[in-house]
Amino acid sequence: MVTIGDIARAAGVSRSTASYALSGKRSISAEVRQRVADAAQELGYTPNAGARALATSETMVIGLLARFHEDEFAPAMLQYMLGVSDTARELGYDTLLVTEADGTRALRRITRSRMVDGVVLLNVAQDDARLPLLRSAPQPGALVGLPGDPSGVDVFDLDFEAAGRLMVDHMHRLGHRELLLVSQPENVVERGGAYVWRLQGAVVQQARARGIELHAVFGESRQPAVGRSLHALLDAHPTATGLLLNNEAAAAALPSVLHARGLEAPRDLSVIGRYSDEFARTFSLPFSSIESAPDLLGEMAVRQLVRRITTPGARNEPHVLRLLQPELIDRGSTAPPASGNPG
Amino acid sequence: MVTIGDIARAAGVSRSTASYALSGKRSISAEVRQRVADAAQELGYTPNAGARALATSETMVIGLLARFHEDEFAPAMLQYMLGVSDTARELGYDTLLVTEADGTRALRRITRSRMVDGVVLLNVAQDDARLPLLRSAPQPGALVGLPGDPSGVDVFDLDFEAAGRLMVDHMHRLGHRELLLVSQPENVVERGGAYVWRLQGAVVQQARARGIELHAVFGESRQPAVGRSLHALLDAHPTATGLLLNNEAAAAALPSVLHARGLEAPRDLSVIGRYSDEFARTFSLPFSSIESAPDLLGEMAVRQLVRRITTPGARNEPHVLRLLQPELIDRGSTAPPASGNPG
DNA sequence: CTGAAAGCGCTTACAG
DNA sequence: CTGAAAGCGCTTACAG
Numbered sequence: 001m002v003t004i005g006d007i008a009r010a011a012g013v014s015r016s017t018a019s020y021a022l023s024g025k026r027s028i029s030a031e032v033r034q035r036v037a038d039a040a041q042e043l044g045y046t047p048n049a050g051a052r053a054l055a056t057s058e059t060m061v062i063g064l065l066a067r068f069h070e071d072e073f074a075p076a077m078l079q080y081m082l083g084v085s086d087t088a089r090e091l092g093y094d095t096l097l098v099t100e101a102d103g104t105r106a107l108r109r110i111t112r113s114r115m116v117d118g119v120v121l122l123n124v125a126q127d128d129a130r131l132p133l134l135r136s137a138p139q140p141g142a143l144v145g146l147p148g149d150p151s152g153v154d155v156f157d158l159d160f161e162a163a164g165r166l167m168v169d170h171m172h173r174l175g176h177r178e179l180l181l182v183s184q185p186e187n188v189v190e191r192g193g194a195y196v197w198r199l200q201g202a203v204v205q206q207a208r209a210r211g212i213e214l215h216a217v218f219g220e221s222r223q224p225a226v227g228r229s230l231h232a233l234l235d236a237h238p239t240a241t242g243l244l245l246n247n248e249a250a251a252a253a254l255p256s257v258l259h260a261r262g263l264e265a266p267r268d269l270s271v272i273g274r275y276s277d278e279f280a281r282t283f284s285l286p287f288s289s290i291e292s293a294p295d296l297l298g299e300m301a302v303r304q305l306v307r308r309i310t311t312p313g314a315r316n317e318p319h320v321l322r323l324l325q326p327e328l329i330d331r332g333s334t335a336p337p338a339s340g341n342p343g
Numbered sequence: 344m345v346t347i348g349d350i351a352r353a354a355g356v357s358r359s360t361a362s363y364a365l366s367g368k369r370s371i372s373a374e375v376r377q378r379v380a381d382a383a384q385e386l387g388y389t390p391n392a393g394a395r396a397l398a399t400s401e402t403m404v405i406g407l408l409a410r411f412h413e414d415e416f417a418p419a420m421l422q423y424m425l426g427v428s429d430t431a432r433e434l435g436y437d438t439l440l441v442t443e444a445d446g447t448r449a450l451r452r453i454t455r456s457r458m459v460d461g462v463v464l465l466n467v468a469q470d471d472a473r474l475p476l477l478r479s480a481p482q483p484g485a486l487v488g489l490p491g492d493p494s495g496v497d498v499f500d501l502d503f504e505a506a507g508r509l510m511v512d513h514m515h516r517l518g519h520r521e522l523l524l525v526s527q528p529e530n531v532v533e534r535g536g537a538y539v540w541r542l543q544g545a546v547v548q549q550a551r552a553r554g555i556e557l558h559a560v561f562g563e564s565r566q567p568a569v570g571r572s573l574h575a576l577l578d579a580h581p582t583a584t585g586l587l588l589n590n591e592a593a594a595a596a597l598p599s600v601l602h603a604r605g606l607e608a609p610r611d612l613s614v615i616g617r618y619s620d621e622f623a624r625t626f627s628l629p630f631s632s633i634e635s636a637p638d639l640l641g642e643m644a645v646r647q648l649v650r651r652i653t654t655p656g657a658r659n660e661p662h663v664l665r666l667l668q669p670e671l672i673d674r675g676s677t678a679p680p681a682s683g684n685p686g
Numbered sequence: 687c688t689g690a691a692a693g694c695g696c697t698t699a700c701a702g
Numbered sequence: 703c704t705g706a707a708a709g710c711g712c713t714t715a716c717a718g
Contacts, residue, residue, distance in 0.1 A: 001457070001481065003695055014705045019697060026698095029703060046455035050396030051695035054710045059393065061458075064440070068425065074625065075418035082411065085442045094458065097407070097440035099428045112389035114344070115404075115437065138344065223627035253627050259602035282417065283626070284566035284596050346711055357689045362713060369714095372687060394711035397694045691716085700707085 002043045010039035022047075053114070061094045062305060063116035063139075065103055065130065067123050071187045071221045073248040076294070079278055080122050080144055083298025091306045093117070103130045111137040118305040120144065120298070121153075125192030140308040140315065142301040144294075146194060150321050154304045156297050159323035160195045160246075163290045164202030166326050167244045167272050168210060175336045176242040176270060178213040179203075180233055182250045186218040199246045199274070215240065219247040226253040234261060234269075241337035245273040245287070252283050266335035277329055287333040290326045297324065345386045353382035365390075396457070404437045405648060406459035408446055408473065410466050414530045414564045416591040419637070422621055423465050423487055426641020434649045436460070446473045454480040461648040463487065463641070464496075468535030483651040483658060485644040487637075489537060493664050497647045499640050502666035503538045503589075506633045507545030509669050510587045510615050511553060518679045519585040519613060521556040522546075523576055525593045529561040542589045542617070558583065562590040569596040577604065577612075584680035588616040588630075595626050609678035620672055630676040633669045640667065 008018040013032055021028045021036035028036075039045070053059045064084050068074050085095045096116055100106040103121075107130050110116050117139055121130060124145030134141040135152035143150070146157040171179055181203050183189070184196045200216055207214035215237050220226040226249050234240075234257070245251045251273040258265060265271045265287060273280075273289035280289060300322065308314045351361040356375055364371045364379035371379075382388070396402045407427050411417050428438045439459055443449040446464075450473050453459050460482055464473060467488030477484040478495035486493070489500040514522055524546050526532070527539045543559055550557035558580050563569040569592050577583075577600070588594045594616040601608060608614045608630060616623075616632035623632060643665065651657045 001695090004697095005695080015696085016698075016706080017704055020704085023697080027703065032704085044455065046452065048397070048695050049456040049458045050393040050402065051710090052697075053393030054391070054397055054712085055695080055697040057710080061439070074421060074425075078417055078421045081440075082417075082442060085440055089441075089443050094453070095440050095442075096404070097424075097428055097438050098432075099425060099438075100432050109389065110437070112387065113392040115392045222624050227627065249625070256598050256602065256627060259599065281565050282592070284570065284599060344711090347713095348711080358712085359690080359714075360688055363688085366713080370687065375688085391711050394694090395713075397696085398711080398713040400694080687718105689716105689718085692714090694712085696710085698708090700705105702703105702705085 001048070002045050004045070004047070006043055007036060007039045007045050010043060011035040057114070058309075059115060059117050060092060061096050061116050062088050062302065063096045063098060063107075063110045063119040065098045065107060065119060065121050067101070067103055068099060069188075069191070071185045072123075073221055073252075075282075076248045076275065076279060076292075077122065079276055079294035080298045083295035084120050084122075084144075084302050086295075087299040087302040088306075091302065093302075093306065104133055107133050107137070111139055114138075117309045118142070120301050120305060126194040127192050140305060142305040144297045144301050146198075146321075146323070148194065150319070152319065154301070154308070154320040156300045156304070156320075156322050157195070157324070158290075158292055158297070159325055160198040161202040162323075163274060163326035164199040165206045166290065166328060167274075168203055168206040168212065170272065170328060170334065171242040171244075171270060172210045172212060174242075174270065174334055176212065177337075178237070178240040179207060179215070179242040179244060180237055180240045181214060181216040181244045181246070182219040182230070182233065183216065183246050184219065185221050185247075189218065196246065203244060213240075219245075219250040221247075221249045223253060226250055227257055230254060230257045231261070234263075240269075242270040242272075242334070245271070248275050248279065251275055251285055251287065251289075255284070255286070265333040268338065270334040270337070272328070272334060280329070280331070286331055288331045289329055291329050293324055344391070345388050347388070347390070349386055350379060350382045350388050353386060354378040400457070401652075402458060402460050403435060404439050404459050405431050405645065406439045406441060406450075406453045406462040408441045408450060408462060408464050410444070410446055411442060412531075412534070414528045415466075416564055416595075418625075419591045419618065419622060419635075420465065422619055422637035423641045426638035427463050427465075427487075427645050429638075430642040430645040431649075434645065436645075436649065447476055450476050450480070454482055460652045461485070463644050463648060469537040470535055483648060485648040487640045487644050489541075489664075489666070491537065493662070495662065497644070497651070497663040499643045499647070499663075499665050500538070500667065501633075501635055501640070502668055503541040504545040505666075506617060506669035507542040508549045509633065509671060510617075511546055511549040511555065513615065513671060513677065514585040514587070514613060515553045515555060517585075517613065517677055519555065520680075521580070521583045522550060522558070522585040522587060523580060523583045524557060524559040524587045524589070525562040525573070525576065526559065526589050527562065528564050528590075532561065539589065546587060556583075562588075562593040564590075564592045566596060569593055570600055573597060573600045574604070577606075583612075585613040585615075585677070588614070591618050591622065594618055594628055594630065594632075598627070598629070608676040611681065613677040613680065615671070615677060623672070623674070629674055631674045632672055634672050636667055
């Protein structure tokens, strides 16, 4: 392998001069700088990452801890991952992807061994076991997802409570008085998926405040269970005129369910989901939705993380808790309720 | 940070003895070994990855080069990524995820800087610009996807030609005599997506051999274009009785299209797709399909890569080219053609 | 069975 | 503006 010693020799200077010439960290005569640059170019020099990390205590790598559960809709996760990975690269960082089931073990490994300069956690739970570890790690951490205790880390998430209220108010304004809500599967809640009950709680409360009758259920994450549960819900509440979805799998399954029942949105049922526009386009979802902005959230998390890594003193600044205000993307799937019973 | 010097001091031995005690690379008295283990445990010692990499020339990280194009269906990629990442971890490796658009630049960076011990390439093109670079890299490489020139790397892929023949023969056996084939978007082919024409070529040839009339088109990757193109295809060939799909987005969109036309599979149209069972369950796809086995292919690639990394001499063994024989998962979407015209 | 020392390839005070 | 040297934290021949 070609080392900085090779460059130095080729350029006829010392290794330190070669290093400084390449980094620009001290003034070097134009001529020497050119000779070093030429040598590096010619020999195809790239600094050894391990050696540099050892010398500088910086790896230029951020850790991305994702987790995939059988009962969650994996494709939605990919967009967060890409938001993180693309932004990291833009800022000069590579991304160590960790999908290990035991997140605490993984986090301990990559922080203690100094494989990463910082960590982004996805799919954060209310009482996330990875958090105490992350707080005591020497590297800063950023979360996509709001935990019960957000101290010691930077947190970015959609404002799911505002999202719930927005869904209800939008339906209320159109004249709906009986709504259905399909949340994520109950297992997600039991694992501490706080965003599920944050949205659901807000929907329940806002429905009560607006005098709306609400039927809320946990959904499923897989066919055929998803479809069955949607059918069962529609069977059980034939007079409901609006459907709210905080469940990507249910959203993906809904078109078929509506077709099978001879229903159309918004003619027979108004529908609002909660997913990204990217998701909607990929999966052909014709429903208006609260934008979940996974790429933006991933990007914000990485930008803040890198700020903390690179800015002197930023390590001690107060931590950020930023909740994105929800936005409703209108795809024409809501309208005033029909007078008749679509049953 | 706690270093091996701290452990040595705590255990009252030299640093080299501490290192050997932890690695087990030479015999150490049971008593010393225990003292060192206790000290490491107590102080929470984890070797510094950079230092270890510098000393051993092994990073215990593999690079995963994925790429996402606007006109490809991203969720399918995720399964390959997880197959790679999970298997790597199982074998003691972490995964550096690279999603950079400029794959050659990325590959040069991570191989030259010795950030990784080996590289897995996804989404390999016929004349993939990353390949010459990978061949000349000091680290071994494994591909998921068959390029025009598979020399110098280990290659794993589905046997798309056999898959095409299997699709046609299955339909032929049932009595179908006019088939439709929807491939990936033309852009994918233009970029060198060889699997598209490998399957398509085999389908064309086998159809001819069996006396089947075939209408093959490139599909789309996004709504609403996907749906429109499926409708157009069905409009154009009302007498076709079978539909073959080598396009995940088209498969995901097909249920809605069939519903809209009042068609049912297999009553009015027999359908065979090409995607994974995981994909089918996630996206509620009721069609029989050739299993694309992304997790298995990712796993095979990593196992072989790690073999080459770790086994002495394996670096020089002849390279592997393994094409997975296609398997048809029957989900009941094919049957003998109806006598009438489903128009 | 154990220790002192060299070396991996960088960066960066220290000295001129 | 440049060079010689120390040091980052490991591993592993070399020596006993």
